[in-house]
Amino acid sequence: MSSRKLSWYRPGDPWLMLLPTVAGLALFRLGPMLGSLLLGFADWNMLTPPAFIGLGNYTELLADPVFPAVLRSTLEFSLLYVAGVMALGLAIALLLDRKARGIGFFRAAFYSPVITSAVAVGIVWSWLLSPRYGLLNNLLATLGLPEPYWLGDPRLALPTVAIVQVWKMSGYYMIIFLAGLQGIPHSLIEASKIDGASPRQRFFTIILPLLSPTTFFVLNVALIDSFKNFELIYAMTKGGPQNATNTLVYDVYLNGFVHYRTGYASALSYVLLACVALVTGLSFLAKKRWVKYQY
Amino acid sequence: MRQLRALGIAALILAAIFPLQSQGKKTVLQYWSWDSSVKKQNEDIIAKFEAQNPGVKVELTTLETTEYWVKIRLLANQGKLPDVFNMSSGYLEEWARAGLVRDLGPSIDRDLDKKSFYMSVLDAGKDIAGTGKYCALPYALVTTVLYYNKDMFDKAGVAYPSASWTWEDFRKAAKKLTIVKDGKTQQYGFWFFGRYSNVESWVFANNGRLIDPATNSYKPDANAIEAMRFLTDLVLADKVAPAKKEMSAFRYQDVFPQGAAAMWVDGSWFIDNNRKIAGDKIRWDIAELPRGPKGDGKSVYGWPDYVSISPNTPNADLAWKFAKFVAGEGVSLDMYMAGKIPTYRPITESPAFLEKGQQPANKGLLIKQAAKAFRTSYTLGWSEWRGYGPAESLGLNGIIDAIIDGETSFDEGMKKADTNINKILKRYYK
Secondary structure (H helix, E strand, O other): OOHHHHOOOOOOHHHHHHHHHHHHHHHHHHHHHHHHHHHOOEEOOOOOOOEEOOOHHHHHHHHOOHHHHHHHHHHHHHHHHHHHHHHHHHHHHHHHOOOOOOHHHHHHHHHHHHHOOHHHHHHHHHHHOOOOOOHHHHHHHHOOOOOOOOOOOOOOHHHHHHHHHHHHHHHHHHHHHHHHHHOOOHHHHHHHHHOOOOHHHHHHHHHHHHOHHHHHHHHHHHHHHHOOOHHHHHHHOOOOOOOOOOOHHHHHHHHHHHOOOHHHHHHHHHHHHHHHHHHHHHHHHHHHHHOOOOO | OHHHHHHHHHHHHHHHHOHHHHHOOOEEEEEEEOOHHHHHHHHHHHHHHHHHOOOEEEEEEEOOHHHHHHHHHHHHHOOOOOOEEEEEHHHHHHHHHOOOOOOOHHHHHHHOOHHHEOHHHHHHHHHHHOOOOOOOEEEEEEEEEEEEEHHHHHHHOOOOOOOOOEHHHHHHHHHHHOEEEOOEEEEEOOEOOOOHHHHHHHHHHOOOOOEEOOOOEEOOOHHHHHHHHHHHHHHHOOOOOOOHHHHOOOOHHHOOOOOOEOEEEEEOOHHHHHHHHHOOOOOEEEEOOOEOOOOOOOEEEEEEEEEEEOOOOOOHHHHHHHHHHHHOOOOOHHHOOOOOEEOEHHHHOOHHHHOOOOOOOOOOHHHHHHOOEEEOOOOOOHHHHHOOHHHOOOHHHHHHHHHHOOOOOHHHHHHHHHHHHHHHHHHHOO
């Protein structure tokens, strides 16, 4: 193609096309991010002008005896969520990766909790988990088993909320895994069958390694997603009992929009950002050890 | 001719740009409300006010509570507050100290018909503001009452609560009303958790206090400790009330109307919820809280909602006139959820307020309470140290829950409350 045919092309044009998106991002994403970075160094209750306090918010949160508990809850929730959605998402995807009558219905059914309101999910699960009248404890009682206080016991509340979040979101990861599974060349599976590989061998030596780029993508999306746990905690436990489910994102909300400690909440949100950056950074560092991009 | 045409065009353009000038300029008042459920009633009040005050236009902005506070705080920060706006007891001190609400004292002295308002409620606002000034005009009040299930009382053969009830009478009744079957409690005599209205009501009924006003520190006196000990013992020793964890799936306001407990103490505005949830399935009523061993029965725990006026309004007199109207003669009973008490006496003391034929039969109690002195525990940072709303599992609320859930002892809990709450209060009262 000669350069004369592209005489209408000017190098600056793509930038012009990108301008609306870049301007929108700068104004509504990067601007507030920069604003909250600056507010992290201020004492501001939204009511009166902000006062610069240097690292005051950061030193306060590091000295706060509640902060390590909040950090621990955040990481514990994250671990349970990532492990849960990856295992369950893959298991459902393997179950549904077949041609069968009505398979579309099951795929939609497993996906439906993803698009259900988190508050509605939280309320319904709270009823199911009710110590006195809940379905689960009534079943346990019928079997003569102990009836735990799922949401009232500080040792159980966080895992319980994390499991509900896993139940809600596994369908989303199932769809990604399903796409990954369907991208594996069928000839490789066929060849392994001809060679006499058992289903277990096929899964661990063919499917799982070939699925690794998808698994890596799922891992990172799930890691980032695991820190966004506000809605279910708000609907089910409100950070309790005794701070047991108070995670960083819930603490940001409480300080920012309940106590109006906007500077402190901004500092907390940057700690949250650091956590997300750290775990995704570690995941990228470990990538070349286990992710295979070539068939 | 050309000049004439140009002049005509210029006149048309000017008329298009300044249409109001040709109609006569109106004075505009901005009014902000947090209650979307009474938007229609607020519009009716405004229509009445505008009819009585030609040349005045009131522009109403109604927002949901959370959005309301974020937006109005930012407006206050920019010096652009609406002329008249709703104010909560929980934030009044913060706003008064920051000089963001107008001192209404001179206007109240000058032309408020004091016989038409419960002055005790106005005085409560003055106490809460902590500046010695009337910074807000209350339009509604809620008090705390003892809800009781008449069916359960009748079945247990227990006399209904009376004004002479002591705490011991209450404890005995709660024991009789608790039903245990096969080692499991089927019905509790009472229900409470660490919520402010569930606890402070008992503290004040025993003439106690949580906050030392001289030092703005958390320093519960012996009467307050006695009240909190009494309450927690109802769960831990008497076993006539459930642990918080046992009711974790309930909306707290539904435990009583769903028939899981025979008695409950909370705000009077839950009359509305009781009617909706219990319907005609349960016969219930309200009574005064039993007086504590040190209580004198002269005060009640309750808190008002207010209208405040911007300190920067250019129409201060008109804003006061509207505030007085929207809290007083302009209001109608249908804009008050059942259990909310208008501070405008002619409405509250009208026969319609009693809602004869509807539960509770003893709604007149609210009128008696409205005339009493009010006590509250509001301070700066109250929602944080008390554990309120989305923070209800934290703060003092969370500590009391931990005690009744058996996670910590009473003494340990009180020690923790002292350390944690005073740390928060020190940050606010530097």
